[in-house]
Amino acid sequence: MLGGTIEARQLAGALARRTDVDVTLSLAGRTAHPAAQPVPVRTGGFGGDDGLAGYLGDERIDLLIDATHPYAARISANAVRAARRTGVRLLALRRPPWRPVAGDRWIAVADIEEAVRALEPVPRRVFLALGRKEIGAFTQAPQHRYLIRSVDPVETKLAVPHASYLVDRGPFSESEERALLAAHDIEFVVAKNSGGTASYGKIAAARALGASVVLLDRPLLPAVEAVETVDAAIRWLDHLFASDGDLGV
Numbered sequence: 001m002l003g004g005t006i007e008a009r010q011l012a013g014a015l016a017r018r019t020d021v022d023v024t025l026s027l028a029g030r031t032a033h034p035a036a037q038p039v040p041v042r043t044g045g046f047g048g049d050d051g052l053a054g055y056l057g058d059e060r061i062d063l064l065i066d067a068t069h070p071y072a073a074r075i076s077a078n079a080v081r082a083a084r085r086t087g088v089r090l091l092a093l094r095r096p097p098w099r100p101v102a103g104d105r106w107i108a109v110a111d112i113e114e115a116v117r118a119l120e121p122v123p124r125r126v127f128l129a130l131g132r133k134e135i136g137a138f139t140q141a142p143q144h145r146y147l148i149r150s151v152d153p154v155e156t157k158l159a160v161p162h163a164s165y166l167v168d169r170g171p172f173s174e175s176e177e178r179a180l181l182a183a184h185d186i187e188f189v190v191a192k193n194s195g196g197t198a199s200y201g202k203i204a205a206a207r208a209l210g211a212s213v214v215l216l217d218r219p220l221l222p223a224v225e226a227v228e229t230v231d232a233a234i235r236w237l238d239h240l241f242a243s244d245g246d247l248g249v
């Protein structure tokens with residue numbers, strides 16, 4: 001299972017209790033202290049789709065589950081190519097995106113550069129709920145005050161006069177997020193449309209406080225057999241294991 005998400009950890013936990021499947025979870029290795037996992041873990045890139053295909057063959061993998069983050073488009077594309085090349089069955093576990101509800105003030109943007117422009121020329125107070133590697137573009141808008149939260153400390157600080165940093169790991173509740181946004185008088189939240197509940201708190205908090213949310217469009221992912229929830233993934237696996245030797249097991 002390609003992981004890095006809460007759903008991957010939950011699915012791994014459910015599968016760890018079963019005797020009909022041996023699961024290895026693969027993590028990109030982005031965080032210095034990853035959360036504990038209920039199954040054996042391997043860490044780091046495979047070396048592209050070739051490397052992943054080689055791994056699937058070497059480890060005699062029967063089934064590949066892509067439970068990566070919806071913005072991790074490269075590994076998802078590699079999973080499709082590697083599965084095709086090796087004949088290994090592939091299932092994607094993909095959270096549906098959040099949809100706006102009454103009171104949301106969302107600004108959809110295609111990429112980070114557009115997100116920077118969406119903040120307007122006048123100085124604003126901005127919460128960047130993005131990965132450490134994605135914040136660099138905001139140096140192009142040094143007039144704003146930034147609050148930046150990340151799982152690991154930001155090594156290269158943003159070259160702007162006003163930026164404060166928070167190191168913390170979710171999930172965060174709506175009330176925690178509301179307290180944070182209110183304490184910093186946040187007017188704009190910049191975020192990905194991750195879907196799921198774990199990071200929705202900031203979206204609900206922004207709505208409650210009348211703040212705008214600049215939401216990065218999701219990348220296009222390859223069309224593959226997919227489910228949206230951990231329960232649906234378990235049902236899919238039950239069906240597969242009960243019904244056949246499609247996997248060759």
Ligand code: NAP
Pocket residue numbers: 002003004005026027028030043044045046047048049051052068069070071072073074075076078130131
């Ligand atoms: P990516 O652009 O799809 O992947 C880049 C490379 O990282 C892949 O080509 C692969 O290297 C390696 N990789 C990614 N996931 C892996 C996994 N589960 N196991 C082994 N190798 C993996 O994804 P990203 O750079 O990690 O992140 C892109 C976006 O997703 C960012 O916006 C990030 O904030 C968000 N995100 C990612 C994760 C995550 O766990 N990856 C979690 C939360 C959010 P090789 O080509 O060498 O195999």
